[in-house]
Every structure is written in structure tokens, then in C-alpha cells.
Amino acid sequence: xxxxxxxxxxxxxxxxxxxxxxxxxxxxxxxxxxxxxxxxxxxxxxxxxxxxxxxxxxxxxxxxxxxxxxxxxxxxxxxxxxxxxxxxxxxxxxxxxxxxxxxxxxxxxxxxxxxxxxxxxxxxxxxxxxxxxxxxxxxxxxxxxxxxxxxxxxxxxxxxxxxxxxxxxxxxxxxxxxxxxxxxxxxxxxxxxxxxxxxxxxxxxxxxxxxxxxxxxxxxxxxxxxxxxxxxxxxxxxxxxxxx
Numbered sequence: 325x326x327x328x329x330x331x332x333x334x335x336x337x338x339x340x341x342x343x344x345x346x347x348x349x350x351x352x353x354x355x356x357x358x359x360x361x362x363x364x365x366x367x368x369x370x371x372x373x374x375x376x377x378x379x380x381x382x383x384x385x386x387x388x389x390x391x392x393x394x395x396x397x398x399x400x401x402x403x404x405x406x407x408x409x410x411x412x413x414x415x416x417x418x419x420x421x422x423x424x425x426x427x428x429x430x431x432x433x434x435x436x437x438x439x440x441x442x443x444x445x446x447x448x449x450x451x452x453x454x455x456x457x458x459x460x461x462x463x464x465x466x467x468x469x470x471x472x473x474x475x476x477x478x479x480x481x482x483x484x485x486x487x488x489x490x491x492x493x494x495x496x497x498x499x500x501x502x503x504x505x506x507x508x509x510x511x512x513x514x515x516x517x518x519x520x521x522x523x524x525x526x527x528x529x530x531x532x533x534x535x536x537x538x539x540x541x542x543x544x545x546x547x548x549x550x551x552x553x554x555x556x557x558x559x560x561x562x563x564x565x566x567x568x
Contacts, residue, residue, distance in 0.1 A: 328537075329363055331348045331363055335348045352385060357551070358550060363389070364413075366394065367379055367392065389534070391413055408450065411452075411534075413454070414454050426457055426479070453472065456474050473511070479516040481516070494529065501529050502530065516540075517537050541557065
């Protein structure tokens with residue numbers, strides 16, 4: 325398993341005052357030096373956190389996996405091609421949302437992805453991951469498109485209030501991971517994960533490759549510092565690395 329740190333909220337803090345700091349690229353460097361295997365960023369259409377200049381800086385500085393989260397707009401596809409990261413994770417994007425609220429509606433986007441999006445990206449060497457809810461139909465459609473990976477949306481699990489709801493979502497995530505692995509896709513996961521719920525996820529869900537964590541990690545780092553916080557997540561992941 326690899327820890328990929330989403331540094332969007334470093335940019336959020338910077339943008340809150342319109343200052344030039346904290347610098348997302350600097351945060352990315354600190355995270356990698358602390359042991360993170362890569363960096364995630366989401367360049368949104370409204371540029372609410374990550375800016376175009378951040379993307380250029382991250383491309384130059386990140387040594388590990390660079391994961392470009394994006395909506396599949398023509399604008400973002402062109403920036404993706406120019407940036408040439410290791411991985412792009414295609415996500416839904418709503419203008420009024422505070423953060424990504426769920427996985428792609430695969431039945432709705434399938435035709436467009438098949439005709440426009442995948443052919444464009446396949447002209448590059450960039451791997452494709454689709455951010456999906458743990459639904460059988462969505463995973464099978466991702467496979468039909470030829471996606472290299474899926475990223476399981478763990479937000480419903482993370483936000484579950486009752487033990488019953490959490491258990492039910494863990495069951496769905498586990499079954500989704502088995503199916504995606506069986507179909508030959510990498511299984512990534514992210515959204516809402518933190519130091520408390522990550523061990524629960526890792527104990528139940530097999531075959532996880534990249535774990536993307538952002539808001540909770542950056543928030544804890546306000547008190548602990550980035551190196552200590554990254555290392556705390558890595559310690560948890562090392563315990564469950566061989567769980568199947």
C-alpha cells in the first residue's frame with residue numbers, strides 16, 4: 325500500500341488570505357521526505373484551491389506518484405496532457421459542493437468517457453483511475469472502459485453514524501475490492517479517511533494499492549506537523565499491509 329497525500333487544503337489555507345504561503349509544493353516535498361509515496365491534487369474548474377502554477381511546480385518537484393484529480397472537461401484534459409502526471413483520477417465535480425460528494429455516475433458518463441475522454445488520455449502514458457462508489461455495476465463499467473484502476477469512495481463509510489451503517493458500507497467496499505481485483509484493476513481508496521477510521525477500513529478491505537488522504541491529515545498536521553502526521557498514517561498502513 326502507498327500513502328498519497330492530497331495537498332489541496334494547503335492551498336485552501338493560502339488562498340484564505342490571498343498570501344503566497346503556505347506553499348503547496350513545499351508541503352508536497354515535506355510529505356515525500358516523511359515517507360509518502362506520492363501527492364494528489366485536484367485542479368478544479370473554479371480554481372478554489374490548487375492553481376495552475378501549483379500544478380507546474382508539483383510536476384517539477386514531486387519524486388513519487390503524481391495523481392491529478394480532475395473533472396473530465398476539455399480544459400482539464402488539455403492541462404492533463406501538458407502536465408503528464410503518473411496518474412489521473414477522474415471525479416465528478418459540482419460547483420456548489422464543498423468537496424467531492426460521491427463517485428462518478430458511471431451509467432451517465434459511460435458513453436462520453438468511451439468516445440471522448442479515454443481515447444484522448446490513451447494517447448499518453450498516463451494511467452487512468454475512476455472515482456466510484458462501491459457498486460458492482462459501476463466497477464464493471466469501469467472495467468469495460470478499460471480503466472487501469474478505480475478509487476473507491478470511502479466517504480459514506482467514514483461518515484456513517486451507526487455501527488450497522490458502517491458495517492454495511494465496509495461489506496460493500498470489501499466486495500467491490502474483490503471484484504475490481506478479479507477484473508484486473510488496481511484498487512485505490514480515498515475520501516474522509518483519518519487516523520481513527522483508517523485501521524477499520526484496512527482490516528476489512530483487501531487489495532488496496534494507493535490510499536489518498538488529505539483534509540484529515542492536513543488538519544492534524546496543524547498540531548503535529550506534517551512529518552509526524554505522515555509517519556502516523558504510515559505506521560497504521562504498515563500493520564495492515566499484508567491483510568487480505
